[in-house]
Amino acid sequence: MPSYSARLGRTELAATFAMAARARALRAAGHEVISLALGEPDFPTPDHVIAAAHTAALRGETKYPPLSGTEALKAAICAKYLRDQKFTVSPAEVLVTNGGKQGIFNVVMSVIDAGDEVVIPAPAWSGYEQTVRFAGGVPVFAPCRQAEGFVLQQAALEAAITPRTRLLILNSPNNPSGAACDAAGLAALAEVLRRHPQIWVLSDDIYEHLLFDDFRYAALAAVAPDLADRIITLTGVSKTYAMTGWRIGFLAGPAAMIKACTVVQATATSGVSSIGQAAALAALTGPQDFLAGRAAAYQARRDLVVDRLNAIPGVVCHRPNGAFYVFPEISGCIGRRTAAGRVLESDTDFAEALLEEAHVAVVQGSAFAMSPHVRISTATGEAALERACGRIAAFCAALR
Numbered sequence: 001m002p003s004y005s006a007r008l009g010r011t012e013l014a015a016t017f018a019m020a021a022r023a024r025a026l027r028a029a030g031h032e033v034i035s036l037a038l039g040e041p042d043f044p045t046p047d048h049v050i051a052a053a054h055t056a057a058l059r060g061e062t063k064y065p066p067l068s069g070t071e072a073l074k075a076a077i078c079a080k081y082l083r084d085q086k087f088t089v090s091p092a093e094v095l096v097t098n099g100g101k102q103g104i105f106n107v108v109m110s111v112i113d114a115g116d117e118v119v120i121p122a123p124a125w126s127g128y129e130q131t132v133r134f135a136g137g138v139p140v141f142a143p144c145r146q147a148e149g150f151v152l153q154q155a156a157l158e159a160a161i162t163p164r165t166r167l168l169i170l171n172s173p174n175n176p177s178g179a180a181c182d183a184a185g186l187a188a189l190a191e192v193l194r195r196h197p198q199i200w201v202l203s204d205d206i207y208e209h210l211l212f213d214d215f216r217y218a219a220l221a222a223v224a225p226d227l228a229d230r231i232i233t234l235t236g237v238s239k240t241y242a243m244t245g246w247r248i249g250f251l252a253g254p255a256a257m258i259k260a261c262t263v264v265q266a267t268a269t270s271g272v273s274s275i276g277q278a279a280a281l282a283a284l285t286g287p288q289d290f291l292a293g294r295a296a297a298y299q300a301r302r303d304l305v306v307d308r309l310n311a312i313p314g315v316v317c318h319r320p321n322g323a324f325y326v327f328p329e330i331s332g333c334i335g336r337r338t339a340a341g342r343v344l345e346s347d348t349d350f351a352e353a354l355l356e357e358a359h360v361a362v363v364q365g366s367a368f369a370m371s372p373h374v375r376i377s378t379a380t381g382e383a384a385l386e387r388a389c390g391r392i393a394a395f396c397a398a399l400r
């Protein structure tokens, strides 16, 4: 039997996909499952975006697109970074990627060799760890405590850095905690980074428009312009415009880094779908006023879920500033027995039992490098969230 690469053995499919697949299987078997496992907006892609893609296809925009993105989209991305991130970039400093995920892959593959360390504040989206391991790098988690709102502190960052550190991956607002870091918090991290000039920073700001309670977004490269020559800022259309299926992300960073990322991307996939780029152009240049309404809807859902969870004995849930996740701590449930007789020894046990006994899919905190927690996606209508919270409360009330 021919063998597989050692690289493949260092990675696996994310627990998020596994949980969503189990939820689908239970549903196919006739159960009424509420899935709060996936990080995907339930809103539709705006009609004007779909129309722009249709028009582009009819117009013949169906050939190989330029490697780094169409000139029109790159110009719109530069205008977007000035409008939202508050810093200036030229078209040579931006790259269109196949979703934000390929942007992360491009950066990691550009700078990480075997044994290089990457600091990842935890809890963290599993995509970072997987990509770093795939590249042969070593993830080093910097803990962000719930008591500090899951925001990375200077001391935790400093403690995670070693002479082997090559990259720091920041993510604000954060998946899975929803925590967002304000300008003062970013300035504090920049102080640490100034002492370590060998470190690149990938700032994953893909949830930039999902912010609550008048929280003011800030981009690290705008807060610390003196570090801009080693910061790459990732955004995209997936979460902001409900365009997860279109697979369009953006990187902005120093021209030499963008060139490196273009080489990685050319090796893997070449340029990004021409139709998707036309759609992204319409999203960036079209109306933006509906975004505030969507953020308000996510805020109402956050409040509903956080209030319901905090009323459950054994569950403690921080109220996050952004994204569409909450990340309750469930230590009060660990070591107890479910109504069906399972002993919950970990957050994985909790998530599996909740799915099988209460038909609610969530993702275990261990998939995000922090336990015992679960991630609950609030990208679902309020009625379903209400019912899911009722089931979680009943499941926890039945623990012995």
Ligand SMILES: Cc1ncc(COP(=O)(O)O)c(C=O)c1O
Residues within 6 Å of the ligand: 039, 098, 099, 100, 101, 102, 125, 171, 174, 175, 204, 206, 236, 237, 238, 239, 244, 247, 248, 249
């Ligand atoms: C923090 C974070 N970054 C990047 C991505 C990837 O985004 P995309 O769907 O555009 O590849 C996700 C998707 O879940 C995410 O949560």
